[in-house]
Amino acid sequence: MSTEQxxxxxxxxxxxxxxxxxDERLIGGRGLQGGFAATVSRLRTGxxxxxxxxxxxxxxxxxxxxxxxxxLSSTNLVNLSLDMAAIGTxxxxxxxxxxxxxxxxxxxxxxxxxxxxxxxxxxxHGWPWWAAVLASLATGVAVGAFYGFLxxxxxxxxxxxxxxxxxxFLGLQLLVLGKLGTINFPYDRAFFKFANLSFLPxxxxxxxxxxxxxxxxxxxxxxxxQRSAAGLSTTPMAVIGLRSGLLLLGLLVAVFVLNRDRxxxxxxxxxxxxxxxxxxxxxxxRWGRSVMAVGGNVxxxxxxxxxxxxxxLSVFALCSTFAALGGIFFAARLGxxxxxxxxxxxxxxxxxxxxxxxxxLFGGRGSAYSAVLGILVIQSISSGLNLLNLDSSIRYxxxxxxxxxxxxxxSLSRRSRAAxxxx
Numbered sequence: 308m309s310t311e312q313x314x315x316x317x318x319x320x321x322x323x324x325x326x327x328x329x330d331e332r333l334i335g336g337r338g339l340q341g342g343f344a345a346t347v348s349r350l351r352t353g354x355x356x357x358x359x360x361x362x363x364x365x366x367x368x369x370x371x372x373x374x375x376x377x378x379l380s381s382t383n384l385v386n387l388s389l390d391m392a393a394i395g396t397x398x399x400x401x402x403x404x405x406x407x408x409x410x411x412x413x414x415x416x417x418x419x420x421x422x423x424x425x426x427x428x429x430x431x432h433g434w435p436w437w438a439a440v441l442a443s444l445a446t447g448v449a450v451g452a453f454y455g456f457l458x459x460x461x462x463x464x465x466x467x468x469x470x471x472x473x474x475x476f477l478g479l480q481l482l483v484l485g486k487l488g489t490i491n492f493p494y495d496r497a498f499f500k501f502a503n504l505s506f507l508p509x510x511x512x513x514x515x516x517x518x519x520x521x522x523x524x525x526x527x528x529x530x531x532x533q534r535s536a537a538g539l540s541t542t543p544m545a546v547i548g549l550r551s552g553l554l555l556l557g558l559l560v561a562v563f564v565l566n567r568d569r570x571x572x573x574x575x576x577x578x579x580x581x582x583x584x585x586x587x588x589x590x591x592x593r594w595g596r597s598v599m600a601v602g603g604n605v606x607x608x609x610x611x612x613x614x615x616x617x618x619x620l621s622v623f624a625l626c627s628t629f630a631a632l633g634g635i636f637f638a639a640r641l642g643x644x645x646x647x648x649x650x651x652x653x654x655x656x657x658x659x660x661x662x663x664x665x666x667x668l669f670g671g672r673g674s675a676y677s678a679v680l681g682i683l684v685i686q687s688i689s690s691g692l693n694l695l696n697l698d699s700s701i702r703y704x705x706x707x708x709x710x711x712x713x714x715x716x717x718s719l720s721r722r723s724r725a726a727x728x729x730x
Contacts, residue, residue, distance in 0.1 A: 419649025
């Protein structure tokens, strides 16, 4: 007797499921409710994304606002944004190295050396500002390329290479600065004005917000259409619209609050533009996909035809270059280059920002936005504790505790992803 289902019972008019949702082992939903269910499912299985950082930031801001009502004042937030740019730029380079599952311990020394080269060339030797900047950036490129060469050619662990660089470039920084130890930038010259006195016109800051959100919306719609054309599941338009609306609201509120004081600095804008460029490079280019693949499994990446040597070389070079640029921003913000530039907690904060922001120490997971979220947490803690007039020792301990919590969350979420088959 035939067990074949009668043709009349088959719904030939039903729309077929997308290709990536047809496997019953995959959890997927369609529409707004399905998108929400999929998000909850990802969170429950360890794919936390930026959620822990955002929740932690809300708690930090809430606590400091209760203790010191001026914490969320426009003046304090403008100062906080200015202090973010230098270390945040350096942290952006650290994110790239962490995506490979490696580490660069010398970013602080590299930033200090870059600031010293800038000050000597610009102030002591009278070079044009652009030539001094190029010299500083070229120093970063050369150092990173040297790291990549040692790693690829001799297999020296990145930890050892960059630890040696931390010591060596600290000494070179002292040598470049000479006996004086400090070189001040004139307050009426380009660098100091750029980092402390140059702000966007208020109308332009709002226009840039609208452009940014429009670009975000257009990119998401284009991605949805491409996935739909390929027969894959897409994010519901209602979800895309909701995310765009929330992004627009958040950015408008932030810009409005900053504009009540001095506004948005050109230096901060440059930092954010760098983050956007690197986010595009990581997620949308062949190079970025290669970086994520090498960080996920270097042997599998090599066997798939990826030039692993070139990836390591480019990432180490970019990391040191971002550290050099961060050193330029830091020297401009401080108005001087001295023997302590890049030392102390600069190195700690740059590396901690990348980790706290959500970049995994195990490689293969993270984004350029980790640098923004991480440095925002670090600087919020620093600013709040300074308003409370607490000693630096407290700040070090609190930052260390936050870093430990971030790494623990990353380890637990990684274990949960592995248990649920999402690793």
